[in-house]
Amino acid sequence: MLRRVLLFAARQDRVHTALRALPASRAVVDRFVAGETPAEAVAGGSALVAERLCVTYNSLGEYETDPARTLRTRDAFVAFAGRLADAGLGSEVSELSVKLSALGQLNGPGGPARALDHARVVCAAAKKAGVLVTLDMEDHTTTDSTLEIARELRRDFPLTGVAVQAALRRTPADCADLQRAGARVRLVKGAYREPASVAFQRRADVDRAFVRCLRTLFAGDARPLVATHDPRLIGITTELARRHGRRPGQFEHQMLYGVRGGEQRRLAAAGHRVRVYLPFGPEWYGYFTRRLAERPANTLFFLRALARP
């Protein structure tokens, strides 16, 4: 119930505005969001790299349909790639996480083509900076279009990654396709509330699908980017990597900024490649409420901070 309310609140602008005005909420947001500016993001990323972690930067923002704003978002990604190179972070330690809806994917019938054009420009700038790119996966109405755009981008930028969600019933088949293509594939459980017609509703079913997808990705040519904090799934990942003789760099563990930092460092110290998803920007609200929805304890922590004088 709480999760449903939070996922609903994630789309409400008025709640966003009210939260922004509360200084106490800022402190809790900082746990999950690295800052509002590119400079703060680079500083946060540098600190993680100094601890032998890799980073994927997400400039927050989604569901944009105004063409002028999608263009600005594209240009901001391009400038950010240059900034990473200037800071000495222009190598595979850095990646850009791109939400196609922020590049106009949902702006009518021509949206996907425009988002592809914008994403190409971002990928070219990232390549020049030596930085990787992975496409985030949004709700199920965008899956076909996102996978298609990822396929197009891989023609010119073969290392372009794409996220897939174990919660969706289609994902084992998508993993089989992506494995054959040798793609970089970020496997996640899925952060969106989806109907039963397309998605598993029980956590146990999502977890089972996650393991099935993992087996497919490790058995084939894909480069699995395993994005979970779940200890059992992390254990299965390291075991599959061992069984398939995958060296560090041929797969990655990925986790969110502010979540299980101790485990991130433990895995890195054990020689694994670990990438931290580092969100930044003034548009933190939708992202932040999804993190609260994932874990009731986060919501309690947040409410307690608000209640503090």
Ligand code: FDA
């Ligand atoms: P689960 O939610 O079962 O959590 C397992 C354990 O991890 C919990 O018991 C707790 O200890 C810890 N944990 C998890 N979330 C926490 C939180 N918010 N705060 C504190 N502790 C927490 N989704 C999507 O739909 N599209 C995408 O493109 C991406 N991209 C993405 C990238 C990366 C790098 C990560 C790590 C995640 C995503 N996600 C995503 C989000 C993903 O779908 C999922 O919602 C979260 O990762 C939480 O699921 P877990 O697999 O961690 O398991």
